[in-house]
Amino acid sequence: MESGSIPTFQPRLKVLNHRQALAIHTAALEILEKTGIKMEHNESLDMLAGAGGRVFDKDWIRLPAYLAEEAIRSAPRQIALYDQLGNKTMPMVDENPFYGTGSDTTFTLDLETGERRRCILADTANFAKLVDGLENISFAMSMGNPEDVSKVDYIYVYAFAEMVKNTNKPIVFIADRSEDIAKIYDIACLVAGGEDQLRQKPFLLNYSEAISPLRFPAHVMDRLIFCARKGIPICLPSGSNAGGGAPVTLAGAMAMGIAENLVGLIVHQLVAKGAPFLFGPNVSALDMKSAVVSYGCPEWSLTQGALADMRDEIYGLPIWSFAGASDSKVVDAQAGAEAMFSIITAMLSRCNLIHDNGYLEYGSTSSLEMVTIANELVAMARFFIKGIPVNETTLALDALERVKNAGPQAFFLMDDHTFENFEQALFLPKLLDRSRYDSWEADGSKDLYTRSNEEAKRILSEHQVTPKDDGVLKEIDDLLKAL
Amino acid sequence: MSYQTLLDAVIKGDIKTATEETLKAVDAGQNAQDILDQGLIEAMNVVGGKFSKGAIFVPQMLRSAKTMQECVEVLKPHFQENAMTTKGKIVLGTVKGDLHDIGKNLVGMMLEGAGFSIIDLGVDVAPEVFVDKIKEAKADVLGMSALLSTTMPSMSLTIKALADSGLRDTVKVIIGGAPVTRKYAQDIGADSYAPDAGSAVLEAQKLLNKT
Ligand code: B12
Numbered sequence: 001m002e003s004g005s006i007p008t009f010q011p012r013l014k015v016l017n018h019r020q021a022l023a024i025h026t027a028a029l030e031i032l033e034k035t036g037i038k039m040e041h042n043e044s045l046d047m048l049a050g051a052g053g054r055v056f057d058k059d060w061i062r063l064p065a066y067l068a069e070e071a072i073r074s075a076p077r078q079i080a081l082y083d084q085l086g087n088k089t090m091p092m093v094d095e096n097p098f099y100g101t102g103s104d105t106t107f108t109l110d111l112e113t114g115e116r117r118r119c120i121l122a123d124t125a126n127f128a129k130l131v132d133g134l135e136n137i138s139f140a141m142s143m144g145n146p147e148d149v150s151k152v153d154y155i156y157v158y159a160f161a162e163m164v165k166n167t168n169k170p171i172v173f174i175a176d177r178s179e180d181i182a183k184i185y186d187i188a189c190l191v192a193g194g195e196d197q198l199r200q201k202p203f204l205l206n207y208s209e210a211i212s213p214l215r216f217p218a219h220v221m222d223r224l225i226f227c228a229r230k231g232i233p234i235c236l237p238s239g240s241n242a243g244g245g246a247p248v249t250l251a252g253a254m255a256m257g258i259a260e261n262l263v264g265l266i267v268h269q270l271v272a273k274g275a276p277f278l279f280g281p282n283v284s285a286l287d288m289k290s291a292v293v294s295y296g297c298p299e300w301s302l303t304q305g306a307l308a309d310m311r312d313e314i315y316g317l318p319i320w321s322f323a324g325a326s327d328s329k330v331v332d333a334q335a336g337a338e339a340m341f342s343i344i345t346a347m348l349s350r351c352n353l354i355h356d357n358g359y360l361e362y363g364s365t366s367s368l369e370m371v372t373i374a375n376e377l378v379a380m381a382r383f384f385i386k387g388i389p390v391n392e393t394t395l396a397l398d399a400l401e402r403v404k405n406a407g408p409q410a411f412f413l414m415d416d417h418t419f420e421n422f423e424q425a426l427f428l429p430k431l432l433d434r435s436r437y438d439s440w441e442a443d444g445s446k447d448l449y450t451r452s453n454e455e456a457k458r459i460l461s462e463h464q465v466t467p468k469d470d471g472v473l474k475e476i477d478d479l480l481k482a483l
Numbered sequence: 484m485s486y487q488t489l490l491d492a493v494i495k496g497d498i499k500t501a502t503e504e505t506l507k508a509v510d511a512g513q514n515a516q517d518i519l520d521q522g523l524i525e526a527m528n529v530v531g532g533k534f535s536k537g538a539i540f541v542p543q544m545l546r547s548a549k550t551m552q553e554c555v556e557v558l559k560p561h562f563q564e565n566a567m568t569t570k571g572k573i574v575l576g577t578v579k580g581d582l583h584d585i586g587k588n589l590v591g592m593m594l595e596g597a598g599f600s601i602i603d604l605g606v607d608v609a610p611e612v613f614v615d616k617i618k619e620a621k622a623d624v625l626g627m628s629a630l631l632s633t634t635m636p637s638m639s640l641t642i643k644a645l646a647d648s649g650l651r652d653t654v655k656v657i658i659g660g661a662p663v664t665r666k667y668a669q670d671i672g673a674d675s676y677a678p679d680a681g682s683a684v685l686e687a688q689k690l691l692n693k694t
Contacts, residue, residue, distance in 0.1 A: 104631075104632070106632055106661065106662040145631075145632040145633070145662075147632070152633055152636065155633055176633070211582050215582075217582060243542075244585045245585060248542075286541075286585075288540040288541050288542060289537055289540060289541070290679070291541050291586070291589055291679065291680065293585075364661055364662070
């Protein structure tokens with residue numbers, strides 16, 4: 001028997017069967033056809049009406065199902081994001097999961113004092129640099145809403161420039177309106193070496209949001225159309241959280257969120273057929289005691305698992321999702337438990353672009369330690385989905401034979417088979433502690449929070465980000481000064 | 484007259500029984516203001532207490548608030564010359580540039596349940612729109628919501644606009660929303676801040692000295 005001839009099953013989560021998936025999709029189409037949506041952007045409203053939509057109350061419009069079906073067909077199945085050095089590092093297609101940080105938190109946990117304080121630009125720089133140095137974190141987001149920018153109108157441009165200066169990984173960015181997204185695009189072109197180069201090897205993706213329920217403001221559509229025309233990948237999830245922005249039952253919240261997403265996709269594809277659109281709503285849950293929209297709940301993981309099934313059954317488009325976040329205020333057991341729950345389920349569902357790793361306090365606070373921990377948890381999850389390869393080498397009957405024959409003192413630990421295979425066969429943690437009690441105590445009895453704090457500090461002081469060309473950096477600074 | 488059945492119905496969120504009981508009380512010649520104060524608002528105080536202790540959930544509390552509103556509709560025609568006395572008039576809205584409204588709506592419902600009358604201006608509300616409405620409605624309180632750090636400055640601008648139009652002393656200002664802090668409220672000269680809907684009611688009562 002040739003080794004490796006048995007295909008390896010890779011553990012995979014299934015949430016919906018085909019009929020459930022179709023029923024949610026059909027409900028989403030019914031929302032578009034019967035309920036309609038509020039399109040506050042004239043150009044988009046005209047476009048939709050021209051394509052077959054029926055305006056019924058000022059800016060409310062109903063959309064026939066075929067518009068959605070056509071848009072799903074014309075959008076690309078793969079979105080490949082490149083790093084800023086031109087390598088294709090995030091081929092989002094079918095079952096490839098990529099984890100990254102999140103955007104605008106108000107507060108961050110100070111690395112030195114542990115205190116929760118307002119975010120500043122230097123934090124965005126630190127998060128980007130940390131991401132650059134962590135092997136399982138594939139893309140950067142701002143992780144903060146910096147307090148110290150000179151012009152608040154251009155906050156997202158400053159944040160973007162800060163990320164470009166501190167990482168070469170792909171960037172998922174936020175913008176507010178036509179003016180600031182144009183500036184961000186200019187910076188991206190400087191980095192990529194021109195418009196064509198950027199279109200050819202996009203290293204950025206825009207995260208915009210429609211307003212649940214069913215509302216599409218003009219400035220959001222401006223961004224969507226800008227990205228469609230420039231070939232910048234974009235996602236447009238809405239806030240369809242169960243019980244708050246959407247029906248409390250998860251099927252209904254998903255149907256509404258998907259309907260909202262389809263509206264974005266339709267306009268996007270009407271503007272530029274084949275432009276890259278990352279699919280998927282944010283279907284979390286509103287906590288019924290605190291009225292907080294949760295970032296640690298099982299519901300969000302469940303709905304995005306369901307969405308991954310719908311991707312496979314129906315849409316074929318790569319999807320947007322979340323993981324590695326928590327509602328806890330501090331880096332504690334709750335934070336670890338919630339982060340791991342979403343990380344492993346997103347991995348098992350093969351979600352594609354997985355943001356918000358490192359969030360605490362339902363998205364109000366960010367933590368460098370949490371990102372560092374998430375990096376390790378993602379490694380654990382990745383190990384898990386590799387499954388158990390079954391072949392001659394891994395069945396290791398000859399190793400057993402050798403050990404049996406080598407006398408009573410022989411053990412597997414010293415057999416060549418162990419030496420040759422242990423690095424692939426086992427998960428080797430870096431941050432999670434498995435040391436003996438005495439050595440753990442001798443080393444200062446450090447818990448995971450302390451160790452991740454030290455590791456984050458170490459990376460920030462030792463990691464070298466491949467520097468950008470001085471000329472490019474100067475042009476970026478000139479652009480910022482001219483804002 | 485005891486309002487116990489009415490109280491229980493509002494607390495349970497039993498709209499049918501509550502409105503029937505309200506009508507019964509009116510028919511029995513009870514004063515509309517008494518029914519409101521000793522029946523409906525009293526019931527909502529109990530509900531608010533249960534909610535803040537974690538004994539009931541948000542939808543149960545909102546169902547009680549809705550029950551109360553239905554009863555108020557029944558009562559309205561029975562106030563002399565429409566002179567229903569509320570605990571105060573509150574103008575509420577999400578500030579300019581900001582489209583988040585779930586928190587603001589929840590705060591509005593809770594305040595209404597506690598006996599305030601609410602004028603909700605919706606989302607993306609510019610300072611001058613707040614000012615005009617406050618002037619027109621002779622509001623006692625202005626409640627502003629912001630969920631984005633980038634739109635928080637609009638709260639400060641609104642307070643300045645109030646001062647410029649000479650209205651600042653006529654109205655109390657309370658602010659809230661996820662990125663807003665007590666310190667920020669102090670910095671911009673707001674009178675109060677609340678981190679959630681339950682405490683928004685207590686703060687509003689404190690501001691108007693109506694506990
Ligand atoms: C749902 C949501 C949305 C929905 C809103 C839908 C709607 N109709 O409201 C959508 C998808 C539209 C949305 C859009 C955006 N959002 Co948003 N959103 C959220 C989310 C997940 C929950 C907010 C919510 O509804 N909570 C539930 C309610 C009940 O709670 P609450 O709003 O906090 O209100 C309570 C208290 O704050 C207080 N309160 C609120 N108002 C008031 C007023 C007064 C007077 C008082 C006393 C108290 C008070 O009492 C309320 C009840 O207890 C938060 C993250 C989070 N978990 O909080 C992000 C968040 C607020 N959004 C954020 C961002 C960045 C955006 C976008 C810019 C994203 C984008 N890429 O486009 C856009 C901006 C749109 C705009 N111009 O406004 C950031 C803000 C960061 C910051 N510091 O600025 C957050 C924190 C997420 C994050 N970490 O990135 N969002």
